[in-house]
Each structure stands twice: as structure tokens, then as C-alpha cells.
Amino acid sequence: MTTAPARPAPVDLAHHSHLTGVNAPQREEVDVADLRITGELPADLDGSYIRNGPNPRFDPIGSFVYPIDGDGMVHRLTIADGRAGYTNRFVRTPMVVAEEAAGHAIWSGITDGYTPSAEDVGERLAGTVRELPDINIVRHGGRLMAMAEADQPYLLNPKDLATLTKTDCDDAMRVGSTAHPKIDPVTGEMVLFNYTLEAPYLTWSVVGADGRTVRPPTPIAGLTEPVMIHDMALTQRYVVLFVCPLIFDLEAVMTGGSLLSWRPDDGTRIALIPRDGGAVRWITTEPFWVWHFANAFDSGPDVTVDYVEWTYPSGFTDQPRRAASTITRAVIHPDGQISRAVISDNAIDMEFPRVDDRLLTRDHRCIASVSKGPLDSGSQDSLWFHDINADREECWSPGVAIGEPIFMPGTEHDYWGAIGTDPADMRSYFYVLSADDPAAGPLATVDLPIRVPAGLHGAWLPNSG
Incomplete structure (x- = not known):
């Protein structure tokens, strides 16, 4: 007689860096129509900043690996006529719904290998792993989607953020999707890739501006084992994938080892995939x-x-030295040669690079990013703005834990926005900066009604879109 595996023990939240402080889960859901504003919101801003991120509905069991684990929580800040409102909702997957009925966590961390039995969750959900549409949020083809890593997204009601259903996006995401599809602002197409643990390991798809599939999941030849690829790039001619040597090691898992293995001897491979279907x-x-x-x-x-x-993915390797990051430009030449040049290395832990999304697939002048820095200022969260054409950069250090920047075009001027949380009192704010002079500090600071956990990704959705 086989004994069912025991339910894993609770995670020690008090000593977990991604479950405490500014990262602590938010369990409250609110709707607030009129928020307190310091300064003045630009009158020409009309839209919503919407952000998704890992936020366990109940205290996790087994393990919690950030940002892989955690239920999705979507936060929306609406801006119109110089006023602002806020709404947040959990992405209610079947797992979240079942746990809400039970009043506690049932599914463990995704790396634990534990799944609940039919006795715990019924036949339909028995043996399933937690679905994690908690990385990003995308609006395309009339759909508002909470995006997962290498899985299908969940549709949300654009009015109240209520969870509707899982979607395969007219079959384009039949095998799953990256959390970071790219929308071509010229054609309106949404281009995506997906990695899997079984051959062909990597596919790409295209969804037309009308939400219908233009290209179904198409295998990408050239891989012989499963790899992790988080994001992609897109030009007018190519889908660009950087296949770094972070390999899914299923044999190691069977013997208690790590799911992912860093193999630098393999080098990094770059795939240029012609959007016209060429080789x-x-x-x-x-x-x-x-x-x-x-x-x-x-x-x-x-x-x-x-x-x-990054020199290497620090969360998945035991390298003794600190991983370093730089804003880098790679130029890939027709003969297959590649040249790489550093745009910025003046801060540490640089991440979340963003541009004006209207310029995706085209040349851009400014990149905004988040970092701990400058290098000589200690560990201070900052927003950095890199003017590539002028070879100039500037930063704004608000004294709070700042999140990913987002570009917000107005009808007369352009702006950058970001959510930040003060670690001293755990109050969260939304900052609006002028795109012409972001280092001057916020034109407006919006007091958010509840604390927004740090990370991950969001989008500016103009009301005219």
C-alpha cells in the first residue's frame, strides 16, 4: 500500500526575505475612488497603470522561490482629469478558489514536487501544480491578460479586474506563453514564444491585432534540451531570443538536486527568427x-x-562572487559576428529596463531602469534614465523601495511612473515624473490606500486604447 506524501510544513515567513518587509504578501482587496495627491497630476494623462506580481493568497507551505511562486495580484491606478483611483484583485485560479474555501494553502511551492490528492481537492484538481499567472499584465485584441511563466494566461474583466477564465488566445498559446510577449505598435501583432520540458523545447506564435491567431505554435529548430528563457526582443524583421545556458536538469531533480543548472561552457546562443517564417x-x-x-x-x-x-543568474548557481549587471547593447552583424558594448555600469543590480512602448521594434533614445546605486551611495533604490544618443544618464533616488518604471504618454507631454514603498512605514505611493527632466523628482505623488508588495511587471493602458 502506497502512503500519500505528507503535506509540507509552512514556510518560515518571518525569516524569508521575499515574504517580509516591502515584499510581504498583501491580502486586502480594496476599491478607492479618490486618492490623496501631493503636487498636481498632469491634466493630459488619461489611462491606467496596471501591475501584476507574485502574492501568495495564504501563507505558503513547502518552499517559496521568488519570483517563481506566489499567486497573482493585480493592482490598477486610474488617472483622469487630474484625479486618481485604485483597485486591486487576486487572480483567482482554481487553486486560489480551492484554498479560499479551505482557509489555508493546499498547494506547495512549485519546486517541492508535492501535489494534493483527490481527498484534499477533488478529482479535477488532484495531482495538479499551482497555476501562476503572476508575472505580467498585457492588453491585446480586446483581452486583458494576467501572464504566467511558460503557461497560458488568465483573462480579467477590464472593468473590475475579476478573474474570468484561462485562455489559449485563439490557439496561439496552446502550449503556453512567455510572460513577456511583445506587441508591435506598427502592425498591432502580439508575438510570443514558449519553452517546454519536452521536444521541441521552444516554439513561437503570433496573434493578430484582432486577437486571432496569425501563426500557431511553431517549433524553433536547434535545441537538444530544455532551457529557461524569461523574456524576448522583437524587431520589424526578427523575433530575437537569447538562449543563455540555464538548463532544466530533470535527472538532478530525481536525485534531490536543483531543477536548473548553469552551464557556462555551453556559451549563450542567440536565435534570430525571421517573422516571415524563414530559417x-x-x-x-x-x-x-x-x-x-x-x-x-x-x-x-x-x-x-x-x-x-548579468554575469550569471545568481539565484540558480553557487558562484562565490556577486553577480554583476550592466545595461548592454549588442549589435548582431550579417556575418554572424556580435559586438557588445556597455551602456551603463554605474550602479548595482540594474534591472527592469523599459522604453516608450510606442517605439518597440524601432530605434529609441531613452531607457529607464531600476538599480541599487549609484555605486558610491550605498544600497539605495534609484530610477535611472539612460540617454543613449547623448551618452548621458541621470538618476532619481526617492528614499523608498522603487519598482519598475513605466512610460506614460500624455496628449501634450510625456511622463514616467513607478510604484514605491517606504520601508519605514510601509506606505506605498505612485510617482509621476516628467520625461523631460525625471531626475527633478515627481510632479505628483499619489498616496495608495494599501501597501503594494514590491515587484513585478506592469503596463500603461491609455483610455483611448
């Missing part, structure tokens, strides 16, 4: 890791890609 080109270079891309564009016969380059 994939592979370029190999020295090993490095990429979480996020800022943008990419065709520059004559070359392909230019701006991204944050």
Missing part, C-alpha cells in the same frame, strides 16, 4: 544571463538589442 539563424557568444530586454530594432543589415546583462 532560424543561430549565433554563439560567451556566456551571460538575461532576465529582461529593453528593446530591439533593425539597423540596416544589423540587429541591435538593448538589455540588462
Whole structure:
């Protein structure tokens, strides 16, 4: 007789860095129509900043690996006529619904290998793992989607953020999707990729501006084992994937080892996938890791890609030295050669690079990012603004834990926005900065009614879109 595995013990929240302080889960859901504002919200801003992130509905059991684990919570700040309102909701997957009925966590961390029995959750959910649409939020083709890592997203009601259903996006996401699809502002197409643990390991798809599939999941030839790829870049000619040597090691898992293995001897491979369906080109270079891309564009016969380059993925390797990150520009030449140049290395832990999304697939001038820095200022959260054409950068250090920047075009001027939380009193704010002079500090600071946990990704959704 086989004994069912025991339910894992609770995670020690008090000593977990991603479950305490500014990262602590938020369990409250609120709707507040009129928020307190310091300064003046620009009258030409009309839209919503909406952000998703890992936020366990109940205290986790087994393990909690940030940002892989955690239920989705979507936060929306609406701005119109100089006023602001706020709404937040959990993404209610079947797992969240079942746990709410039970009043406690049932599913463990995704790396634990534990799944609940039919006795715990019924036949339909028995043996399932937690669904995690908690990374990003995307609006496309009339759909508002909470995006997961290598899985299908969940549709949300755009009016009240209520969870509707899981979607395969007219079959384009039949095998799943990246959390970071790219929307071409010229064609309106949404382009995506997905990695899986079984051959062919990597596919790409295209959804038309009307929400209908243009290209179904199409295998990308050239891989012989499963790899983790978090983000992608897009030009007018190519889907660009950086295949860094972070490999899913299923044999190691069977013997109690790590799910992911860093293999620098393999180097980093770059796939240029023609959007017209032509043959994939592979370029190999020295090993490095990429979480996020800022943008990419065709520059004559070359392909230019701006991204944050890490020496290695520190969360998945036991390297004794600290992982370093830089804002980097790679230029891929027709002969397969690649040249890489550092745009900025003046801060530490640089991440979350963003540009004006209207310029995706085209040349851009400014990249905004988050860092701990400057290097000589201690561990201070800052927003950095890198003017590539002028070879100039500036930063704004608000004295709070600041999140990913977002570009917000107005009808007369342009702005940057970000959520920050003061670690002293755990109050959260939304800051609006002028795109012309972001280092001058906020034009307006919006007091959010509850604390918003730190991370992850969001989007500005103009009301005219």
C-alpha cells in the first residue's frame, strides 16, 4: 500500500526575505475612488497603470522561490482629469478558489514536487501544480491578460479586474506563453514564444491585432534540451531570443538536486527568427544571463538589442562572487559576428529596463531602469534614465523601495511612473515624473490606500486604447 506524501510544513515567513518587509504578501482587496495627491497630476494623462506580481493568497507551505511562486495580484491606478483611483484583485485560479474555501494553502511551492490528492481537492484538481499567472499584465485584441511563466494566461474583466477564465488566445498559446510577449505598435501583432520540458523545447506564435491567431505554435529548430528563457526582443524583421545556458536538469531533480543548472561552457546562443517564417539563424557568444530586454530594432543589415546583462543568474548557481549587471547593447552583424558594448555600469543590480512602448521594434533614445546605486551611495533604490544618443544618464533616488518604471504618454507631454514603498512605514505611493527632466523628482505623488508588495511587471493602458 502506497502512503500519500505528507503535506509540507509552512514556510518560515518571518525569516524569508521575499515574504517580509516591502515584499510581504498583501491580502486586502480594496476599491478607492479618490486618492490623496501631493503636487498636481498632469491634466493630459488619461489611462491606467496596471501591475501584476507574485502574492501568495495564504501563507505558503513547502518552499517559496521568488519570483517563481506566489499567486497573482493585480493592482490598477486610474488617472483622469487630474484625479486618481485604485483597485486591486487576486487572480483567482482554481487553486486560489480551492484554498479560499479551505482557509489555508493546499498547494506547495512549485519546486517541492508535492501535489494534493483527490481527498484534499477533488478529482479535477488532484495531482495538479499551482497555476501562476503572476508575472505580467498585457492588453491585446480586446483581452486583458494576467501572464504566467511558460503557461497560458488568465483573462480579467477590464472593468473590475475579476478573474474570468484561462485562455489559449485563439490557439496561439496552446502550449503556453512567455510572460513577456511583445506587441508591435506598427502592425498591432502580439508575438510570443514558449519553452517546454519536452521536444521541441521552444516554439513561437503570433496573434493578430484582432486577437486571432496569425501563426500557431511553431517549433524553433536547434535545441537538444530544455532551457529557461524569461523574456524576448522583437524587431520589424526578427523575433530575437537569447538562449543563455540555464538548463532544466530533470535527472538532478530525481536525485534531490536543483531543477536548473548553469552551464557556462555551453556559451549563450542567440536565435534570430525571421517573422516571415524563414530559417532560424543561430549565433554563439560567451556566456551571460538575461532576465529582461529593453528593446530591439533593425539597423540596416544589423540587429541591435538593448538589455540588462548579468554575469550569471545568481539565484540558480553557487558562484562565490556577486553577480554583476550592466545595461548592454549588442549589435548582431550579417556575418554572424556580435559586438557588445556597455551602456551603463554605474550602479548595482540594474534591472527592469523599459522604453516608450510606442517605439518597440524601432530605434529609441531613452531607457529607464531600476538599480541599487549609484555605486558610491550605498544600497539605495534609484530610477535611472539612460540617454543613449547623448551618452548621458541621470538618476532619481526617492528614499523608498522603487519598482519598475513605466512610460506614460500624455496628449501634450510625456511622463514616467513607478510604484514605491517606504520601508519605514510601509506606505506605498505612485510617482509621476516628467520625461523631460525625471531626475527633478515627481510632479505628483499619489498616496495608495494599501501597501503594494514590491515587484513585478506592469503596463500603461491609455483610455483611448
